[in-house]
Amino acid sequence: MKKIDAVKHELNPMSLMALILSFMSLAVVTSLIFIPQTDRVYTLFVGIDTFICLLFWCQLLTDLARSNSKINYLKHHWPDFIASIPVIEALRFARIVQIFRVIRLLRSSHHIINNIRNNRREATVATIFLLLTVLVTVGSAMILMLESNDPESNIHSAGDALWWVFVTISTVGYGDHYPVTTLGKMLAAVIILCGVGLFGMVAGLVSAIISDPTKKKELDARRHEKEWQQMLDNQQRLLERLAQLEQRLPREENENAERTKCSEKTTNAPQ
Template sequence: MVKNNKLGAFDIGMMVLSLVAVINICVLILLDLPRDVRSYLLFMDTLICVLFLVNFTYNILAAPDRKAYFKSHWIDFIASIPLIEPFRLARFLQVLRVIRLLKQTRHLALPSLKDRIQTTLATMMVTLVILIGAAGLSIYLIEHDLPGANITTAEDAIWWSLVTISTVGYGDFYPISTAGRLVSVLLIISGVSLFGVISGYIASFFITPEEKDQLAVQNRRIHRIHDQVENLQEQMDQIQQMLVELTADKKADKKVPPDDSK
């Protein structure tokens, strides 16, 4: 999760998801929840665990010394195992460890956030998980007990949330209340924005370095032409001002009466 004592954007994103998972666990343990709500929170916990496992697998494969990495990050692996209640409590230790490292290496973490690609992708990943979880749970709590509602189970709410944020819109599940439709509008707008950014980054990968250089050259040429146009405009304004002054002087000369004393 942390390489060479340097926190990256994905490491901070994993910390945020760890905090979300800890809150999720506290709700599951401390509150007596309906079966559907509990199933929904368990699904979100499993989804977060999958992201943890993917991140851990990538980091250990990329580590120069895999044994050393596992020895120093085994708690991350334990905390990433879903559906086992005692292992979920390991996330408390995971969050505390990352917060401690963040305090110790904040001067290293801040420069890493300047990597726009990693920071943007990590932010989108965290935002997607939070939006899917919050919107699905909200729509279930709003709609499940309304007369004529078709979103009545946690599974329906999860499916609706995934379909809505991806703007697919099958129409098999939809809200019938004003509050539910408001949640839908916010989720659709968020989905369009997030997937628009994702599409832009995917498109950027298909641009070759030569094409990027050509685009940079064209942009510089456009800026130069823009500057030249501005200079020409300034010169035209000066010439126009001079013409106005000359016209005014000629009119003034014509109005001066001749001297009869001569």
């Protein structure tokens, strides 16, 4: 796993995604202050906030695993972990620390585009998560507002709205929940098109990972290294055999010389 710098990791694509989601989370939590707890929209926003918190935890744990100094990372980011605890919406305002930290780095950095270009896969993953969150948040909230007051509608609760938006994004279309109003159908068309594009991005990402030229180069380099190692091993074995032959030759010459002397003595001996 690629390690990241203790400071510049704030500007990687996942952290930039967390910045945008932090604004969304704060907007959702602020809206909950003015919405009665008995309202269906309140339950919907709590579910959306929990979903965003899960994305926060994924981003924080990924950066923690990739950090060169995990203890130092925890010292600087413990408010982010606390702010990402689901259900307790009041803790979400601690995300302001993360927002100011990243905004400060954005103002002082001139390498953001290069950073994104160098981490295209991570940028794609961050974009997919961000688009998915926006679609779920906006789609479920709007469909609930558009359909809940219609007597012929079958989307009446936050659970119905969330289930409908996930089914629509995935283009599965079970048919148990569907819009009946004109605006609801137009919203469904937009979400279907966005869902197709989203899965196209996922397919492109998987294809890029499978046919990665960098990975192919690494495999070729490993194969060449293995071949060179085999050649070196064979050469080493040949050198060892030559050394053994060099050691045996003087002994065989001495033995031959002694045999020759013995045969000469036997021949010259008086009979």
